Amino acid sequence: MSMAPHHGDDHWPRRLIAAVPILPILIVSALVLVDVVGGTGMTWVPLLATGPALAATTCGPRSVLCVGLFAAAMSVTLGIRGGAPGSQLAVAMSALLVVTLACALTSTLRGRRERVLAAVRSVAEAAQHALLQPIPATVGPFRVAVRYSAAAAEARIGGDLYALVSTPYGVRLIVGDVRGKGLPAVGTAALVLGVFREAAYDEPDLLDVVARIERSLARNLGSDDFVTAVVAGYPREGQLEVVNCGHAPPLLVRDSVVVPVEPDRPAPPLGLRTLSGETPALQVLPFADGDQLLLYTDGVTEARNHDREFYPLAEGLARHTCGEPADTVTALHDELLTHVGGRLHDDAALLLLQKPTAPETPVRRATSDAGCIESCSP
Incomplete structure (x- = not known):
């Protein structure tokens, strides 16, 4: 006591x-x-x-x-x-x-x-997790890595957006950049992601997913507001569909060679279709085992160092590409921060999609060995 x-x-x-x-x-x-x-x-x-x-x-x-x-x-x-x-x-x-x-x-x-x-x-942080939901390391047949940095360090969220979902029509993803900054940009990003996640499950055609986002933005955005975005899907084995709406071209890594995926027909950003009258086009790419696709926002490619030189993303990706998407993205992000002197002046997002190389099936080798043993035994 x-x-x-x-x-x-x-x-x-x-x-x-x-x-x-x-x-x-x-x-x-x-x-x-x-x-x-x-x-x-x-x-x-x-x-x-x-x-x-x-x-x-x-x-x-x-x-x-x-x-x-x-x-x-x-x-x-x-x-x-x-x-x-x-x-x-x-x-x-x-x-x-x-x-x-x-x-x-x-x-x-x-x-x-x-x-x-x-x-x-x-x-x-709670808003970021609700808006930019964490993406698992493996989605469908892909290995995925994401890195996002907001320019407003205290806010930790900004106008860049990304999402990746597994749907009945295959894995679909979006990476985009909202014009402007602050809370209005965050609200627009939330609108785009909400419509994308809903339409990705409902629409069999990837162009219809983009059209749903376009119609929603036309109702809710001002005349000077827009969103650049790349929407992609993997509907069938070996084929990747890409719709580029005024966004920076993704970078395709194949056999250690980095190639920008330029759109076949340039399209305006989301929210500006009524002004231009142009519609986006569906681009189909072969995407085999071992291929990687890097999607990013202009906060990465427009980052400048003290000499006002842009960050060479394609060269950096060629240097740091490896078998682990997380290691590649981390190396790119660290190099980007070093390039700008430690602090970004714009939101920056990196999303790397990798189709792993299918390993040889051990069962087949074991069966073959067993057959050899059986045929060779007296």
């Missing part, structure tokens, strides 16, 4: 020690030591305010008050030791207390902002 109170009392010294910031205390102690060794009296006392000021940048208000009270006590000690007049000592003490209170208030406001920011980040 007596162990519970003792257990609780044992924790408060630990909490007190954890609440006291070590570095500000050490700085105040070092200033006091310099003053004592130098015998300068009250000369170094104003610098003791460095302690609570530094504590306010990383610690809570209680820690700031602890450092401030410690600095005030040290200033009194130095003043008495140096025989400072009472008025001078009172002024130094008052200044330290005012600075400490101001720093404690600053620490309180900083803590509130950090909590609000943490809540915003949590909501942004």
Whole structure:
């Protein structure tokens, strides 16, 4: 029975020690030591305010008050030791207390902002998972890897979009880029992805999927808004259908050679068909075992370095292509960040689709070996 109170009392010294910031205390102690060794009296006392000021940048208000009270006590000690007049000592003490209170208030406001920011980040992460749903590493006959970076690092979501779904008509996917940034772009991306996921299951023809998205955008977007996108599907073995609506051409990797998939007939971005009168065309590509297709947004190819040079995505893909799509995409993303100096100025998305090479069936080899053994046995 007596162990519970003792257990609780044992924790408060630990909490007190954890609440006291070590570095500000050490700085105040070092200033006091310099003053004592130098015998300068009250000369170094104003610098003791460095302690609570530094504590306010990383610690809570209680820690700031602890450092401030410690600095005030040290200033009194130095003043008495140096025989400072009472008025001078009172002024130094008052200044330290005012600075400490101001720093404690600053620490309180900083803590509130950090909590609000943490809540915003949590909501942004939930919105990102709802909007850009995680794609598994294997979908249908494909291995897939995705990497997405929003230019607004705190928001973590932007106007780039991607989705990949397995439907009765094969695997279908979309990668696109909404004109503009901010919440309007996020809303448009959500609209496009919602319509795509619904139409991909309903429409046997890939062009009808694109038409559904076009009609929805025509009803909901302004006259100056549009979405560039590539919609692709794998309806049957060895064939990949691609519809390019004003988007950057995907990159096809075959036998370690990177080739851009330029559209046979250029089409306007989604949302602008009524203005141009042109309709997108369906492009059919052979897509055999071992082939890879990289879809991306212009945040990748238009990323510039300090010399204003664009990132050479095709060359980077040729360098980093390997048997693991996740490793390839990670290497491209890391190289992209290095190219721009660590921070992107536009949303960037990479989606790599790989048709794995079918391994030889061990059962057939075993059967063949068994037949050989049977025929060779006496």
